[in-house]
Amino acid sequence: MLGRSDPESAERLMQRAQRDIDDRWFLYEQMVDVHRTAEYVEVEE
Amino acid sequence: MGPTGPGACAGCGETPYLKLITQMLGDRMIVANATGCSSIYGGNLPTTPWTSNGAGQGPAWSNSLFEDNAEFGLGMRLALEARRDDAVLLVTALAPELGRLAVEILDVIENPDYSDVDAMVTRQRSLVVELKRKLTGMEGPLPRRLEGVADSLVETSVWIVGGDGWAYDIGFGGLDHVLASGRDINILVLDTEVYSNTGGQASKATPRAAIAKFASGGKTTGKKDLGQIAMSYGDVYVGQIAMGANPTQTVKTIAEAEAHRGVSLVIAYSPCVAHGYDMTHQLSHQKVRRTRDTGRCTGTTPPGRQRANRVCDWTAKSQRSHSRSLHPPNPGSRCWVVPIRRVRRG
Numbered sequence: 048m049l050g051r052s053d054p055e056s057a058e059r060l061m062q063r064a065q066r067d068i069d070d071r072w073f074l075y076e077q078m079v080d081v082h083r084t085a086e087y088v089e090v091e092e
Numbered sequence: 093m094g095p096t097g098p099g100a101c102a103g104c105g106e107t108p109y110l111k112l113i114t115q116m117l118g119d120r121m122i123v124a125n126a127t128g129c130s131s132i133y134g135g136n137l138p139t140t141p142w143t144s145n146g147a148g149q150g151p152a153w154s155n156s157l158f159e160d161n162a163e164f165g166l167g168m169r170l171a172l173e174a175r176r177d178d179a180v181l182l183v184t185a186l187a188p189e190l191g192r193l194a195v196e197i198l199d200v201i202e203n204p205d206y207s208d209v210d211a212m213v214t215r216q217r218s219l220v221v222e223l224k225r226k227l228t229g230m231e232g233p234l235p236r237r238l239e240g241v242a243d244s245l246v247e248t249s250v251w252i253v254g255g256d257g258w259a260y261d262i263g264f265g266g267l268d269h270v271l272a273s274g275r276d277i278n279i280l281v282l283d284t285e286v287y288s289n290t291g292g293q294a295s296k297a298t299p300r301a302a303i304a305k306f307a308s309g310g311k312t313t314g315k316k317d318l319g320q321i322a323m324s325y326g327d328v329y330v331g332q333i334a335m336g337a338n339p340t341q342t343v344k345t346i347a348e349a350e351a352h353r354g355v356s357l358v359i360a361y362s363p364c365v366a367h368g369y370d371m372t373h374q375l376s377h378q379k380v381r382r383t384r385d386t387g388r389c390t391g392t393t394p395p396g397r398q399r400a401n402r403v404c405d406w407t408a409k410s411q412r413s414h415s416r417s418l419h420p421p422n423p424g425s426r427c428w429v430v431p432i433r434r435v436r437r438g
Contacts, residue, residue: 048303049310057301060310064301067314 099133099140103371105363106130106282107141108335110253112342113280114142117249117350119149120213122172124156124165126254126263129289130282131155134253151251158258162266162279165252169275175244176201182238183223183245189230193222197245206351209247216246249350252279255362256297257287260316271322271355278349278356281318284364292366304366322357329354334361336375 050057100107106129114121123142125131134140135155144150156164180201187194197219205212220242227235227242252270259267259281270277286304287293294307296316303310322328329352331345342360349356363374 049308053309057310060301060312064299064314067300071317 099136100129101365101371103363103365103374104129104133105284105335105361105374106255107133109280109282109333109342109360109362110134110141111143112335113251113346114144114151116343116346117251118143118151119145119147120247121151121249121251122168123151123153124161124168124250124252125153126161126252126258127155127158128255128258128287129284130253130255132289158254158262160266161254161258161263162252162270165250165277165279166266166270166273166275169250169277172244172248172250175241179238179241179245182234182241186230186234186238190223190226193219193226197223201245204247206353209351213247220245250277252277254281255288256281256283256285257289257293257295259283260296260318268321271325271328271357274327274354276353276355279358281357281359282362283359284362284366285315286364286366288364288366292364319357319359322355325355327354329356330359331357332359332361334378336363336378337361 049060110130125134134142134153142151142153154164180198183190183194183197187198190197200212200216200219223242223245224239227239252267254263259279267279270279283297285295285297285299285302287295292305294302294304294311297318298304298307298311299315300313301310319330319332322330329349331349333342333345335342345358349358361378363371363377365371369377
């Protein structure tokens with residue numbers, strides 16, 4: 048719809064949307080790479 | 093009844109999750125349902141996706157507003173805990189009369205075996221039946237009070253259910269309150285990425301560039317990452333699921349969320365007629381070829397408080413070489429990178 052009425056705007060938005068997706072994907076990948084040096088210790092409640 | 097269930101739009105992506113969840117946990121679940129599509133088709137008796145088992149046991153369900161449903165569900169949990177505490181006190185007070193039965197009931201309550209919840213619940217139910225039978229023959233106010241709260245001695249699974257308009261937008265303040273509560277509560281967000289019930293208005297779950305009402309020129313801001321917000325608390329179980337992309341992961345995530353003895357958040361991608369494509373293919377539509385085109389990860393934070401301080405146990409590194417696969421690269425993997433679809437709307 049937008050691609051027909053305003054193709055330039057549609058294309059610009061789609062590029063930004065794809066960048067959102069890539070950014071989020073890379074963030075998730077970076078989170079996987081996080082290795083904590085301090086081990087979690089069970090604490091009695 | 094079919095997986096869609098009458099009352100909902102044909103091809104609705106929400107109802108299969110509700111049918112599944114009641115098949116898995118329905119005999120012991122209590123549901124606080126936010127207003128929206130799910131409250132309409134869920135409460136539109138006698139046709140509903142909520143199911144019961146052969147013994148006629150099904151979920152207890154109630155509906156509240158957009159803006160207070162999370163608190164509504166939290167109240168259910170608090171009330172259940174208060175009733176159970178009262179029941180435990182009464183069983184303790186009546187222990188001389190109840191004898192061995194009181195010892196068994198208190199043992200099950202104080203030493204729950206979550207490794208086999210079904211077996212535990214079955215045992216709790218049989219003990220409560222025996223307790224009620226015994227109470228009928230006892231005189232005095234305490235047995236009468238205990239009769240009224242005896243059912244709370246059975247493990248209950250509390251679920252707060254709603255759409256993205258509730259969870260991401262209007263009910264978010266309350267949702268955040270529940271996320272921070274540390275209580276044993278499960279939250280299911282049926283994420284259609286628009287306000288479905290009112291005709292497809294943009295919500296904070298709507299991705300950038302999507303065409304929706306109030307975003308007819310394409311939404312200019314990105315989709316809020318509700319999972320990340322929940323993960324920031326450190327003790328919340330977070331899972332994203334898409335039934336059409338990976339049904340196994342869907343079942344696994346719901347089971348893990350229920351098993352986590354704290355707050356769990358499950359975000360379920362739900363196709364909707366408002367998306368404007370042929371709903372006949374909505375399940376297969378979720379299986380696109382390239383995972384990186386979607387930016388979604390239907391993974392989970394590790395279940396159990398003992399591991400809650402770890403950021404994530406995802407294994408997306410090893411997924412890089414499997415980006416075309418819908419399946420985890422190895423059975424031990426905790427992350428399924430599930431493609432849903434490329435953002436192409438409007």
